[in-house]
Amino acid sequence: MPAMRQSAYLNKFANLALGALNLQSGQSLAIKVEPENLDAAVTVATQAYRRGARYVDLWAESSRMLRSRVDNSEGDHLEFVPGYRQKRNREFLQEKWALLSIKSPFDPTVMDGASAARTGAVARAESIADAELRRGLSNDETQWTVMAVPSPKWASTVLGIPAGEDALNAMWEAIVPILRLDKENPVEFWHDHGLSLEERARMLTEMQIRSLRFESPGTDLTVGLSADSVWKGGGAYTTDGKRFAPNIPTEEVFTTPDFRLTEGRVAISRPVRVYGQLLEGAWMEFRQGRVVNVGARSGLDALEAFLDVDPGSRAMGEIALVDSTSPIFQSGLLFHNILLDENAACHFALGFAYPTCIAGGASLNDEELEARGANRSRQHLDFMIGRPETRITATLASGSDRTIMEEGRFVL
Numbered sequence: 001m002p003a004m005r006q007s008a009y010l011n012k013f014a015n016l017a018l019g020a021l022n023l024q025s026g027q028s029l030a031i032k033v034e035p036e037n038l039d040a041a042v043t044v045a046t047q048a049y050r051r052g053a054r055y056v057d058l059w060a061e062s063s064r065m066l067r068s069r070v071d072n073s074e075g076d077h078l079e080f081v082p083g084y085r086q087k088r089n090r091e092f093l094q095e096k097w098a099l100l101s102i103k104s105p106f107d108p109t110v111m112d113g114a115s116a117a118r119t120g121a122v123a124r125a126e127s128i129a130d131a132e133l134r135r136g137l138s139n140d141e142t143q144w145t146v147m148a149v150p151s152p153k154w155a156s157t158v159l160g161i162p163a164g165e166d167a168l169n170a171m172w173e174a175i176v177p178i179l180r181l182d183k184e185n186p187v188e189f190w191h192d193h194g195l196s197l198e199e200r201a202r203m204l205t206e207m208q209i210r211s212l213r214f215e216s217p218g219t220d221l222t223v224g225l226s227a228d229s230v231w232k233g234g235g236a237y238t239t240d241g242k243r244f245a246p247n248i249p250t251e252e253v254f255t256t257p258d259f260r261l262t263e264g265r266v267a268i269s270r271p272v273r274v275y276g277q278l279l280e281g282a283w284m285e286f287r288q289g290r291v292v293n294v295g296a297r298s299g300l301d302a303l304e305a306f307l308d309v310d311p312g313s314r315a316m317g318e319i320a321l322v323d324s325t326s327p328i329f330q331s332g333l334l335f336h337n338i339l340l341d342e343n344a345a346c347h348f349a350l351g352f353a354y355p356t357c358i359a360g361g362a363s364l365n366d367e368e369l370e371a372r373g374a375n376r377s378r379q380h381l382d383f384m385i386g387r388p389e390t391r392i393t394a395t396l397a398s399g400s401d402r403t404i405m406e407e408g409r410f411v412l
Contacts, residue, residue: 009172012181013149014044018051019187020145020245021098025052030092032059033102040102040149057097063110063276070111070118078118079125089133092142098244099137099144107153108336111276119275120305127309127378134378138354139362140236143244146339150175158335178249178327178340194234194245201231201253203412204321204404208397212319212404214346216390217267218283223319223348224261226373227397228359231255239362251328251343254320256357258373260289262316269345270384271334277302278336282383290314291350306350312377318349318357324388324408338382345386346405351377 023029029048033041038058045056069078092099111119127134137144155171156163176182183189209229214221233253235243268282281297291314294303307313320342328335328344335341353374355361361369366376392405403411 006168006172009176009181010040010043010149011047012186013040013147013179014047016179016181016186016190016248017044017100017145017147018047020147020190020248021100021143022242022244023048023051023053023098023143024242026054028055028057028095028097029053029100030057030059030097031100031102032061034104034106034151035060035062036106037102037104037149037151040104044100044102063106066119066122066276067110067114070114070122073118075118075121078121081125081129085129086132089130093133093136096142096238098142101144101146102149103146103337103339104148104151105154105337106151108157108273108276109278111273112278114276116275116277116302116305119302120309123275123379124309131378134352135355138352138356140238140356142238143242145245145248147179147248148175148335148337148339154336158333174331174333178331180249190245190248191235194250197234197250197253198232200410200412201233204231204253204255205229207394207402209394210397211261211395213393213395214266214385214390215393216269216385216387219264219266219385219390221262221264221266221286221385223316224258224263224289224373225255225319226258226358228361228372229255229257230357230359230361232354232357236356247339247343249328249340249343251326252320252322252347254318254354254357256353256355256361256374257316257319257348258289259312259315259317259353259375260373262286262289266348266385268383268385269387270341271336272338272341272381272383273336274299274302274306274381279303284383289316306379306381309379310377312375313351313379315350315375315377316348317351317353317375317377317380318347318382320347320349320382321392321405321410322346322386323405323410324386324390341384342382345384346390346392347382347384347386349380349382351375351380 150171152163155167279299285293388408
């Protein structure tokens with residue numbers, strides 16, 4: 001792929017990102033990105049300023065710096081977080097900046113072999129420091145969008161070819177149809193696609209589902225929902241009415257389960273990185289809403305470190321349905337990036353719940369949310385469970401059962 005074509009795709013990427021954010025003239029923008037993907041950030045910033053952005057700030061997030069700290073820092077320094085981070089987060093929310101997170105790992109394998117306990121210590125400290133920001137974003141107080149852009153080493157890991165220009169070109173070719181950058185107007189496509197997902201979510205909410213049973217090889221899991229559960233999907237709306245797209249791409253509809261009501265065993269259908277380490281061949285058993293037993297072919301120490309961060313880390317905070325016609329699933333690729341991999345298959349998240357998936361949840365405090373079954377953990381990580389054989393049966397408030405998915409596809 002000629003460099004000129006890559007530049008054209010970067011410009012399309014930037015235009016889509018700003019369209020997804022619905023960035024307003026005079027609004028400030030923060031871009032969270034690995035330093036190696038600076039070209040993408042600068043392209044977004046250039047277009048943002050041309051649209052009237054007041055200021056664009058760079059929030060560097062380096063996996064290589066994290067590995068350096070985990071390997072070399074003194075143990076009692078791992079939980080230090082400078083005070084300016086919380087001040088920055090507070091100002092961000094007060095002034096209603098927009099946030100674009102470019103979640104493209106420089107090297108997905110950079111944390112392989114790192115101490116899970118030491119990585120977990122850093123993650124715990126940062127989750128506490130970012131609690132106010134996390135709550136503001138999960139309440140949609142302002143616009144936020146997560147996207148990914150190709151990079152050579154990430155491409156090498158995904159495609160199994162040497163890092164370099166050929167790998168980068170091949171990764172663009174894989175990503176373009178997933179982001180629909182090959183459409184005449186990608187922003188319009190995602191607007192319309194988001195509306196169709198919103199309609200599916202509305203139908204699910206109106207069904208008054210009280211539980212979902214997932215059945216597939218290795219899985220027989222029942223997930224209980226609150227009577228106050230609201231399904232979401234596609235676009236979101238800020239508290240002052242601005243529509244935005246939290247994730248591009250997105251193929252899911254999701255809600256908040258009652259964290260006390262999950263029972264059964266589930267096989268994780270796709271590898272996932274936990275604290276940077278690859279979790280493969282994993283399974284979990286739930287009893288009274290909590291993970292009581294786990295196993296994995298690899299990455300078990302990282303999973304156990306995750307589960308021990310706080311009590312909510314052993315309970316669900318999200319359940320999401322994804323049709324196996326998803327272009328990400330159809331690609332046959334494992335992207336080592338939760339933004340993409342979660343949109344390949346049905347999944348659940350351990351950790352915090354989105355308050356907006358509880359009726360009136362944005363105005364409730366943590367104690368009130370917990371009373372309604374919304375998990376209040378400090379972290380959130382998705383685990384894929386969907387397969388082509390997946391069958392999902394919903395039990396409704398009326399007591400009747402209804403098939404939601406058959407052989408991995410919606411039958412609504």
